[in-house]
Amino acid sequence: MPAPNALYAQSGGPTAVINATAQGVIEAVRRARPAAGKLYAARNGILGALHEQLLDTDAASAEDVAALGQRPGSAFGTARYKLARFEDDEREYHRLIDVFRAHDIGLVFFNGGNDSMDTALKLSGLGRRLDYPLTCIGLPKTVDNDLPVTDCCPGFGSAAKYVAVSTREAALDVAGMARTSTKVFILEVMGRHAGWIAAAGGLAGSGAGDAPHIILFPEVPFETDRFLQRVRESVERHEYCVIVASEGARYADGRFLSEAGGTDAFGHKQLGGLAPVLANMIRE
Amino acid sequence: MPAPNALYAQSGGPTAVINATAQGVIEAVRRARPAAGKLYAARNGILGALHEQLLDTDAASAEDVAALGQRPGSAFGTARYKLARFEDDEREYHRLIDVFRAHDIGLVFFNGGNDSMDTALKLSGLGRRLDYPLTCIGLPKTVDNDLPVTDCCPGFGSAAKYVAVSTREAALDVAGMARTSTKVFILEVMGRHAGWIAAAGGLAGSGAGDAPHIILFPEVPFETDRFLQRVRESVERHEYCVIVASEGARYADGRFLSEAGGTDAFGHKQLGGLAPVLANMIRE
Numbered sequence: 289m290p291a292p293n294a295l296y297a298q299s300g301g302p303t304a305v306i307n308a309t310a311q312g313v314i315e316a317v318r319r320a321r322p323a324a325g326k327l328y329a330a331r332n333g334i335l336g337a338l339h340e341q342l343l344d345t346d347a348a349s350a351e352d353v354a355a356l357g358q359r360p361g362s363a364f365g366t367a368r369y370k371l372a373r374f375e376d377d378e379r380e381y382h383r384l385i386d387v388f389r390a391h392d393i394g395l396v397f398f399n400g401g402n403d404s405m406d407t408a409l410k411l412s413g414l415g416r417r418l419d420y421p422l423t424c425i426g427l428p429k430t431v432d433n434d435l436p437v438t439d440c441c442p443g444f445g446s447a448a449k450y451v452a453v454s455t456r457e458a459a460l461d462v463a464g465m466a467r468t469s470t471k472v473f474i475l476e477v478m479g480r481h482a483g484w485i486a487a488a489g490g491l492a493g494s495g496a497g498d499a500p501h502i503i504l505f506p507e508v509p510f511e512t513d514r515f516l517q518r519v520r521e522s523v524e525r526h527e528y529c530v531i532v533a534s535e536g537a538r539y540a541d542g543r544f545l546s547e548a549g550g551t552d553a554f555g556h557k558q559l560g561g562l563a564p565v566l567a568n569m570i571r572e
Numbered sequence: 573m574p575a576p577n578a579l580y581a582q583s584g585g586p587t588a589v590i591n592a593t594a595q596g597v598i599e600a601v602r603r604a605r606p607a608a609g610k611l612y613a614a615r616n617g618i619l620g621a622l623h624e625q626l627l628d629t630d631a632a633s634a635e636d637v638a639a640l641g642q643r644p645g646s647a648f649g650t651a652r653y654k655l656a657r658f659e660d661d662e663r664e665y666h667r668l669i670d671v672f673r674a675h676d677i678g679l680v681f682f683n684g685g686n687d688s689m690d691t692a693l694k695l696s697g698l699g700r701r702l703d704y705p706l707t708c709i710g711l712p713k714t715v716d717n718d719l720p721v722t723d724c725c726p727g728f729g730s731a732a733k734y735v736a737v738s739t740r741e742a743a744l745d746v747a748g749m750a751r752t753s754t755k756v757f758i759l760e761v762m763g764r765h766a767g768w769i770a771a772a773g774g775l776a777g778s779g780a781g782d783a784p785h786i787i788l789f790p791e792v793p794f795e796t797d798r799f800l801q802r803v804r805e806s807v808e809r810h811e812y813c814v815i816v817a818s819e820g821a822r823y824a825d826g827r828f829l830s831e832a833g834g835t836d837a838f839g840h841k842q843l844g845g846l847a848p849v850l851a852n853m854i855r856e
Contacts, residue, residue, distance in 0.1 A: 302748045304741075332751045361744025367752040457588075460645025464586045467616045468651040561848065 291323055292394025297330040299400030302362035303443030306429050310363060311356040313397050314345050333367035340387050371410055385420050395423050401430035434482035448488035451477050455492035459499030459530045466528035472519060472570055473530045476563040480536040483507050489532030499530035506536030510545060519570055535562055575607055576678025581614040583684030586646035587727030590683060590713050594647060595640040597681050598629050617651035624671050655694055669704050679707050685714035718766035732772035735761050739776035743783030743814045750812035756803060756854055757814045760847040764820040767791050773816030783814035790820030794829060803854055819846055
C-alpha cells in the first residue's frame with residue numbers, strides 16, 4: 289500500500305513567518321519519503337480543499353521551498369472561514385472527504401490560530417464520523433501568542449519585535465519634541481483577549497521612567513480615573529507619556545473601550561479606533 | 573580676533589536621520605578649527621536659545637559624535653515654536669541676541685523643515701536689524717520632501733522606505749486572505765501638502781496590477797464617485813484593493829477629507845482619521 293498523501297493549508301491572517309512553517313512541512317515530507325506520499329498545498333486555506341484547488345508542492349524546486357522561509361505573507365493564500373457544526377450542516381464535511389478521497393489524502397496539516405485550531409479539531413473528528421482514515425495535525429500560527437499549549441507561537445516574535453521597535457522609535461520622537469508639541473502618544477496594538485503584543489511594547493524601555501509609561505491590557509480592567517491620573521503623572525514627571533494600548537482594553541464589566549459595531553467572519557465583535565477614544569478622553 | 577562660536581539647533585518633528593546632520597555639523601566645525609570657534613547645541617531647539625540652555629559639543633567624544641549618525645530621534649531635543657513677527661513683538665529677538673552675544677555666537681545652523689526655515693529666515697535678518705554680526709544657515713530636514721530647492725531632503729528617504737515596505741507587507745497579507753476577509757486596505761500616510769510620501773507607497777509594486785492600486789495625493793482633487801469606481805474595479809480585477817492615502821487628500825474646493833477640528837502650534841489645521849472616513853465611504 290503506498291503512503292497516503294498529505295495536505296497543507298494556511299488559515300487565518302498571515303504572519304511574517306507562516307511561510308517558514310510551510311517550508312518546514314514541505315522539507316520534512318520530502319525527507320520522510322518513501323514513508324510519506326505527495327504533499328498538496330490548498331489554495332486559500334480550507335477554501336482550496338472545498339473547491340479542490342490543490343497545488344502539488346513537488347512542482348516547487350528546493351530553492352523555491354527554501355525561499356519560503358524568508359517570505360512574509362501567505363504563499364498559498366489563506367482564509368477566514370468557519371465550517372458549520374457537523375450537527376447543523378454536514379454538506380461541507382462530505383465534500384471535504386470526497387476531495388480527500390479523490391487525492392488519497394490521509395493527513396492534513398492545518399496551520400493557524402485559535403479559530404483555525406477549532407477547524408482542525410472538527411476535521412480530526414471527521415474521519416471517525418465518516419469512516420475515512422484521516423489524521424489532522426494543527427500547526428500553531430498567531431501573532432497574539434494565545435494558542436493553548438504553545439509557549440512562544442510562530443508569528444508572535446515578529447509582532448513583538450515590530451511593536452517594541454515602533455514604541456521605541458515613536459518614544460524617541462515624542463521625547464525630543466514634548467516641550468512644545470505632542471506630549472501624549474498612543475500606540476494601539478492587536479491582541480483582543482491576550483496582552484502579549486501589548487506587553488511586548490514594554491521591551492522598548494530599559495529602565496525606570498523609560499517609555500512606554502502605560503500599557504493597557506485586555507486582562508486588566510480599565511479604570512478611567514486611574515488611567516487619566518497616570519497620564520498626568522507621567523507628563524509631569526517625564527514631560528511626556530507613551531501609551532501602548534491593546535485593542536482589547538475593556539472595562540470591568542467586559543465592555544470593550546472601542547466597539548466598532550460590526551462582527552467578523554467568526555462572529556467576533558469588530559474593534560476599531562481605540563486610540564481616538566483614549567485621545568479624546570485625555571483631551572477632555 | 574578669535575573665530576566666532578556657532579550654535580546648532582534642531583527644529584520641528586525629528587526624523588530618522590536628523591542626528592546624522594548634527595554629526596556632520598559637529599565634525600565639520602571640528603575640522604575647520606582654528607578658523608571655527610566653539611559649537612553649542614541648543615536644548616530643545618529655539619527654546620534652548622531663548623532659555624540659554626546651550627550644550628558645548630566639545631564635551632562629546634569623537635565616538636559619541638560618530639554614533640549620532642546611527643541614532644533616530646532628536647539627540648538635543650527639538651521644538652515646534654513660532655517666533656512672533658518682529659514687527660509685532662521684538663522681545664524674543666532681543667533676548668536671542670543677548671544670548672548670542674553672551675556666548676560670542678556669530679553663526680547659527682538651524683536644522684528643520686518649512687516652518688523652521690521661516691524661523692531661520694527671521695533670524696538671518698536679525699543681525700542687520702539689531703546691528704549684531706549674525707549668519708544663519710538653514711539645514712534641510714523633512715519627511716515630506718517639500719522643502720524648496722532641495723531635491724531629496726534628509727528624512728524623506730527613511731519615510732519613503734518605511735511606507736514602501738509597509739505597503740508591500742500589508743498588501744501581501746491582504747492578497748493572501750482577500751477571498752474570505754479584508755478586501756480593501758487603506759494606509760494613511762503623512763504629507764499635508766506634498767504627495768511625495770504617498771507616492772513612495774508606489775515603490776511597493778513592481779508591475780501592473782501590483783499594490784498599491786490607488787494612491788491619493790493632496791495635489792490631485794478627490795472625486796468620490798471616481799474613487800469608489802476604482803476601488804470596485806480593483807476588487808473585481810485583483811480580488812483586493814490597496815490604497816495609500818495622503819492625510820492631505822482634499823476635494824476640488826480645497827476642503828480636506830478629514831479635518832479633526834483643532835489647529836497646531838503653527839496654526840495649521842490638524843488632520844486626523846482620513847482612513848476611517850474612506851473606510852466608511854467604501855462600506856456604504
